[in-house]
Amino acid sequence: MYQSFEVTARPDQGPPRLARLRAEMQAEGLSGFLVPRADAHQGEYVAAHDERLAWLTGFTGSAGFCAALTDVAGVFIDGRYRTQVKAQVADVYTPVPWPDVTLTAWLKEKLPQGGRVGFDPWLHAAGQIRSAEAELQGSGVELIRCDNLVDRIWQDQPPPPMEPVKAHPLEFAGESAADKAARLAGELRKAGQKAAVITLPDSIMWLLNIRGADIPRNPVAHGFAILHDDGRVDLFMAAAKLSGLGDHLGPMVAQHEPDGFLDAVAALSGPVRVDLNTVPQIVADRLGDRLAEGGDPCALPKARKNAAEIAGAAEAHLRDGAAMVELLAWLDAQTPGSLTETQVVTRLEECRRRDNALQDISFETIAGTGPNGAIMHYRVTEETDSRLEDGHLLVLDSGGQYLDGTTDITRTIAIGTVGQEERSCFTRVLKGMIAMSMLRWPVGLAGRDIECVARLPLWAAGQDFNHGVGHGVGAYLSVHEGPQRLARVSHVPLEPGMILSNEPGYYREGAFGIRIENLVVVEEAPTLPGGDGERAMLCWRTLTYAPIDRRLIVAEMLTAEERRWLNAYHAEVAARIGPRVGGDARKWLDAATAPI
Known part of the structure; x- marks a missing residue:
């Protein structure tokens, strides 16, 4: 905690x-x-x-x-x-x-x-x-x-966090820290670089197979690291945080207090690799002409999940999906006007905490009803806590931090009888999410090249949304992970193993909000009959399994292909999540995943 x-x-x-x-x-x-x-x-x-x-x-x-x-x-x-x-x-x-x-x-x-x-x-x-x-x-x-x-x-400024660090088991990491450091050190040698400075907490956690608790909802610890071209790592982190690790870090890692970091940087022989987008200016000042520009050496390897990390994410999503179904079934049984946003947030966390593998939620749950749903990153407070009234849309964006994976899911839910305009907008958002889910694209394209696919149904109606289509997600790490994104500013090519969100939305200020989000992983696409066998293609595999509210879908707006995708997805939800829930939740799930 x-x-x-x-x-x-x-x-x-x-x-x-x-x-x-x-x-x-x-x-x-x-x-x-x-x-x-x-x-x-x-x-x-x-x-x-x-x-x-x-x-x-x-x-x-x-x-x-x-x-x-x-x-x-x-x-x-x-x-x-x-x-x-x-x-x-x-x-x-x-x-x-x-x-x-x-x-x-x-x-x-x-x-x-x-x-x-x-x-x-x-x-x-x-x-x-x-x-x-x-x-x-x-x-x-x-x-x-x-x-x-x-x-x-700031006279009452809280002290810096000093939470203990834990070892992340190899069965979930899929590769030892020593092997990771040796692999990245080889890249430094190829580039003629003597060392790399690493400041991003999630990069250090990934590299050393450790997890912390310095940041709410994110299993990371504050520290700095220097990776040398022979695979050695200097870790600058308070010794009090590391006392419970035993010999986990091994002989390749030398531990130092954080106040020695700048002196160690100043003593390095160049060239020293730094990511100018993340390294603090004071580090660049100390390096001077020894600075070599380059990306964080951990960023892409961390983004390309290995088989163990992907398997863990898939399993975590199934357990998380069962918690979501329990919540959605309970919510559907309540009378409009009887619940507040806070009650929904509390109940959802209770559903997730039945899983012993849950370490924390992955971010503060967004539960915005009616006009609050139009605030994209809304956080309910005592002052804003609103009742779920008849005709409202509820945007419910949440996730869990499990030992084997990080989840992030958004569902927009009808409260009582919802108007035709809201249903039409919802269906356009759904069409965009389905279009992205079905997409195949050539190897080498980045998020900026394909993110418009999820916007096209909204654009056709003169609508859009002011956030990216998707962000990267870590493996029991940050729920927002770079460098991969589905966004106009993302130049990073998508590669197999990358996990991203697929979350188009629509927001009408003062009225309602809509967002639908699944997590997906990049895979190599099989060659299709009649396709160009020499052109390598990629596709998505969906990780998230939870029903999409059928009451909000204007079926006539879906193409035959979109209906097939939705019905197949719901059949998978029923098959994968059904055995994990029982009683009223199972009955509700069967109805919620019926074909349209």
């Missing part, structure tokens, strides 16, 4: 906190200060100690940053959070649509005479700073490395 702290700011706390930050800026001779949602390890998720953006502004989304100047403070958010940010930040903050408006363009507009904008070099990736400095050339706006000014004024 991790230790939890309340770090979010109320809107009325924003003005005085911003005022104190501005006083520190003035004392340092700065025109501004950047506050990212990031920590020194540059992962997507942060511990309570590092929730500086939420503490300062009140915004709790998983991506974004604040640029606080002396007379304006912009909170930069992407399309997922443009509704949420309005409800969370005080009037002293100005929401900025990002990346439509870039930080550098905004700074040049707000500081036309130039200025000194401070940033903590631990909290910004070297590639971000390099690009920003190039774009600000000649503008008079300078980026200045400095101490973290938020830490100076």
Whole structure:
């Protein structure tokens, strides 16, 4: 279990906190200060100690940053959070649509005479700073490395997490840590590189076959690592976290306290490989001309799941599917208006916790009914907890962290009698999800090349959604895992073994939201009769098994091929999940998976 702290700011706390930050800026001779949602390890998720953006502004989304100047403070958010940010930040903050408006363009507009904008070099990736400095050339706006000014004024800042680390069994990892390190070291030698600096927590966990609990819902531990070209690993992690590992790390891993990390980086012989998208600027500063640009050496090997990891994920999804069926059957038996979002979240977690392999949920469950469903990353609170009323759509996005795999599933559920417009929109989203599920594509294509397939039915109706079609998923690791994505910005070719989500949606602000999500794994596609046998193709295998709400489907909008896919999928759900549930849940499942 991790230790939890309340770090979010109320809107009325924003003005005085911003005022104190501005006083520190003035004392340092700065025109501004950047506050990212990031920590020194540059992962997507942060511990309570590092929730500086939420503490300062009140915004709790998983991506974004604040640029606080002396007379304006912009909170930069992407399309997922443009509704949420309005409800969370005080009037002293100005929401900025990002990346439509870039930080550098905004700074040049707000500081036309130039200025000194401070940033903590631990909290910004070297590639971000390099690009920003190039774009600000000649503008008079300078980026200045400095101490973290938020830490100076956050008097009750939680301490850094210090949770124990556990060994991840080889039966689930599928490859020993020593073999992984030797394999990656060989790649360094081929590239003529002496070492690689690794800062992403999930990369270190994967490489060393360990798991931690420093981040809520993510089995990772904070630390840094240096992989040498002979397979040795220097691990910089508090000894208190590692005390229960025994001899698991073996002789190839030398353990050090984190405060020795920068000195060790400075002492390395070059070239030293770093991922500019994730390594903190302060590490790049210490390396200087010894820095060799390259991706995180663990990223692609971690993304290409081996046979043990895929088998574990498949089994975890079956148990998770049984928990979902138990929940959906229970929910369907309730009277509209009798439940709140919180009650659904609680019941679903109870269903999952009947599985002894469950370590935690994989993220805070999203249960948004009616207008709340239109907030893509909605989190129910005491203030927003709403009743599931007749005619509502409930967006239920959840997952589990199991020893053998990580799950992530979204179902949109009809509460009572739902209107025709909602059903039509739902069916378009379903058509997009089915289209992606059935897709075959040539080897070498990336997520950006195929993600539009899931949007086409919505585009035909003049509709769309402001998030990616899918994200990578780890093997009992982060529920959001790169570098693979189904998104317009993803240039990473899809490869066998990669697990991704397939989750198109549609959101009508103030009215309803829709999302349907299955996890899928990339496989080599069999050659079809009459096909080009010399052209290698890939396809998906579905991992998620749970019914899709038939009450929301306008059957006449589906093609014959789409109906066949849906009926075959539901038949598989019944066959795979049916033996795992009983009583009323089994009866409900039989009805929910009947052909249409």
